[in-house]
Every structure is written in structure tokens, then in C-alpha cells.
Amino acid sequence: MAILVAGGAGYIGSVTVELLRAAGERVVVLDNLVRGHRPALDADIPFYEGNIGDRALLARIAAEHQLESCIHFAALAYVGESVQEPARYYENNVEQGVAMMSALLHAGVRRVVFSSTAATYGDAKHHPIPENEPQWPVNPYGWSKLFMEQLLHSFDVAYGLKFVSLRYFNAAGATEKCGEHHEPESHLIPNILLAAEKEPPEVAVFGNNYPTPDGTAIRDYVHVLDLADAHIRALGHLRRGGASDFLNLGTGHGYSVMEVVAAARKVTGREIRVRVEPPRAGDPPRLVADPAKSQAVLGWIPTKSDLRSIIESAWRWHQRHPRGYDS
Numbered sequence: 001m002a003i004l005v006a007g008g009a010g011y012i013g014s015v016t017v018e019l020l021r022a023a024g025e026r027v028v029v030l031d032n033l034v035r036g037h038r039p040a041l042d043a044d045i046p047f048y049e050g051n052i053g054d055r056a057l058l059a060r061i062a063a064e065h066q067l068e069s070c071i072h073f074a075a076l077a078y079v080g081e082s083v084q085e086p087a088r089y090y091e092n093n094v095e096q097g098v099a100m101m102s103a104l105l106h107a108g109v110r111r112v113v114f115s116s117t118a119a120t121y122g123d124a125k126h127h128p129i130p131e132n133e134p135q136w137p138v139n140p141y142g143w144s145k146l147f148m149e150q151l152l153h154s155f156d157v158a159y160g161l162k163f164v165s166l167r168y169f170n171a172a173g174a175t176e177k178c179g180e181h182h183e184p185e186s187h188l189i190p191n192i193l194l195a196a197e198k199e200p201p202e203v204a205v206f207g208n209n210y211p212t213p214d215g216t217a218i219r220d221y222v223h224v225l226d227l228a229d230a231h232i233r234a235l236g237h238l239r240r241g242g243a244s245d246f247l248n249l250g251t252g253h254g255y256s257v258m259e260v261v262a263a264a265r266k267v268t269g270r271e272i273r274v275r276v277e278p279p280r281a282g283d284p285p286r287l288v289a290d291p292a293k294s295q296a297v298l299g300w301i302p303t304k305s306d307l308r309s310i311i312e313s314a315w316r317w318h319q320r321h322p323r324g325y326d327s
């Protein structure tokens with residue numbers, strides 16, 4: 001039996017594939033490579049280049065492999081881009097997502113682990129954010145993920161599809177093999193590391209007037225290996241007959257942009273400067289998880305997510321891959 005990893009050539013997907021294979025699991029990857037990288041995957045992994053919305057392709061994959069579950073990472077995932085191009089986001093993340101889930105049901109797959117996001121909370125009132133915080137996204141990306149959460153719940157009620165929706169906070173860091181390479185890069189840590197190599201080393205900071213102690217936005221950073229580990233635990237939970245659930249993946253500690261820049265200066269030894277730009281549309285001031293429920297349900301405790309280890313691992317990968325997977 002194999003696990004279909006949709007979006008497995010992307011950042012978090014490729015690290016999860018690495019960990020699943022190390023645990024002896026059989027995986028099949030589906031990715032359209034719009035944002036993913038084929039070299040992030042070992043050559044012997046069954047790989048299908050195509051869209052998650054392609055029902056005929058999904059039927060073919062199901063016929064060629066005995067699928068027992070799906071880990072669904074495939075999405076467009078830039079907040080700013082989703083504000084500019086909402087139609088593209090709803091088509092890719094929701095319309096294609098509905099098609100994939102229906103095709104998987106048709107093929108008999110009843111277990112799904114889904115990549116959701118803290119962006120489904122919007123401007124949360126409680127910090128750290130518990131899972132029962134009201135969800136009201138402030139950008140189309142967050143809405144596209146919330147629609148998929150609702151779809152999974154409806155499919156459970158009607159068709160018995162069991163799922164774990166993992167609401168990630170900020171993924172960061174790298175393994176020895178896989179790292180973060182997005183084009184364009186919108187994530188803070190890789191952008192700081194890219195800036196560290198330039199002359200002068202200068203990074204853009206979006207907004208310094210938020211209601212936070214130093215005025216810059218606060219995020220909860222989780223090492224990508226801790227995230228990948230949570231997926232393996234979520235799959236184990238479903239295989240044991242566990243109930244469908246929505247779980248936060250964060251550490252419970254937030255760092256401001258300026259704190260991340262300060263930590264990156266120490267790791268890289270470069271005097272990275274900041275250039276303040278206007279805040280980006282759809283960016284809430286603070287997103288920090290309450291991770292108690294993930295710990296209770298999955299026994300998940302992030303062990304690699306201290307900020308220094310995250311940045312050191314990302315810096316090591318960046319130095320070996322200065323142009324990402326094109327290096």
C-alpha cells in the first residue's frame with residue numbers, strides 16, 4: 001500500500017517524503033512542478049507530473065499503485081499573490097482540491113492529512129491561538145484553506161473520510177538534503193539568508209508599526225522536520241482508527257521579524273541591515289499557536305524548533321545551494 005503525497009516536490013512535502021521513506025513507507029508523488037523541484041526527490045520515487053484536479057490522472061495513479069492514504073500539500077501559498085489573483089487561488093486550491101478529494105474517494109482512499117494554515121484564523125483575538133478560535137481569514141489564501149477544511153468535514157460526515165487538518169504556523173529550516181526554495185521567495189528566513197550574501201546585506205521588513213513590542217510582526221517558527229514528524233504521527237493516528245481533527249502545529253513561542261534578523265546576524269556573522277517597507281495586505285500582526293491539542297492527540301512535541309537551530313540548518317543548506325535546487 002502506498003501513500004499519495006500531493007505537492008511532494010515542494011518544500012514541506014519533500015522533507016516529509018524524506019522522513020516517510022526513512023520510516024520504510026511507500027510513497028507516490030503527484031506535483032505539477034509550478035512551485036516544486038524534481039531534484040528535491042530521489043530518482044527512484046514514483047513521480048507523476050500533473051495537476052491534483054486531473055481526475056483521469058488520479059484514477060491512473062490509483063490503478064497503478066494501491067493507495068491507502070493521501071498527504072495533501074499541493075496548493076498555491078502566497079498571501080500577497082492571493083490578494084492580487086484570488087480567482088487563481090480558488091481554482092487551484094479549492095476547485096482542484098474538490099476534484100482530487102472526490103477522485104480519491106472514488107478510488108477507495110479514506111485517510112487524508114491536509115496542510116492547513118494559521119492564516120485560517122485571520123486576526124485572532126486570543127494568543128496563543130487555540131483550535132477553537134473563530135476562523136475568519138483576512139486573505140483569499142486563508143479562505144481557500146478554510147473551504148478545504150469544511151469540505152473534509154462534510155466528506156467525513158457523508159462518506160466516512162477520516163482526516164487530520166494540520167494548521168501550520170511558519171515552516172522554516174532544512175534537512176541535509178532538502179531546503180526552502182520558492183520563486184519568488186516570500187518567506188522571511190530564506191530572504192534574510194539570501195540578503196546576507198549580497199553587498200550591502202539588506203533585507204526588506206514589511207511594517208514596523210504593528211501593535212507588538214518592537215513594531216514588527218510576530219510569527220511562530222517550526223522546524224520543517226518537526227512538521228514532517230507531525231504528518232507521520234497524524235497518519236498513525238488515522239491508521240489506529242483515530243477521529244478526524246483540526247490541529248495547530250506551532251511551538252507556542254513567537255519571534256518578531258527584528259528578533260529573527262538578530263538571530264540570523266549571529267548565525268551568519270554578517271551585519272544584515274533592514275529596509276522598512278509598508279506592511280503587506282493580509283498580514284496579521286501576531287500568529288502564535290497554542291500547541292497543547294497536537295501534543296495531546298498526536299504526542300507531538302517540536303524538538304528541533306529553537307530559532308537558532310532553525311536558522312543554522314537553513315544557512316547550511318543555503319550555503320550548499322546558493323541558487324536553491326538550481327545550484
Ligand SMILES: NC(=O)c1ccc[n+]([C@@H]2O[C@H](COP(=O)([O-])OP(=O)(O)OC[C@H]3O[C@@H](n4cnc5c(N)ncnc54)[C@H](O)[C@@H]3O)[C@@H](O)[C@H]2O)c1
Nearest residue numbers: 007010011012032033034035036051052074075077115171
Ligand atoms: N511554508 C509555510 O510556512 C506554510 C505555512 C502554512 C501552511 N502551508 C501549506 O503547506 C503546504 C506546503 O507548503 P510549502 O511551503 O511546501 O509550499 P510549496 O509551494 O513549496 O509546495 C507546494 C507544492 O504543491 C505543488 N502544487 C501546487 N498546486 C498544485 C496543483 N494544482 N497540482 C499539483 N501540484 C501542485 C507545487 O508545485 C509545490 O511543489 C501548502 O499547502 C501551504 O499552503 C505552508
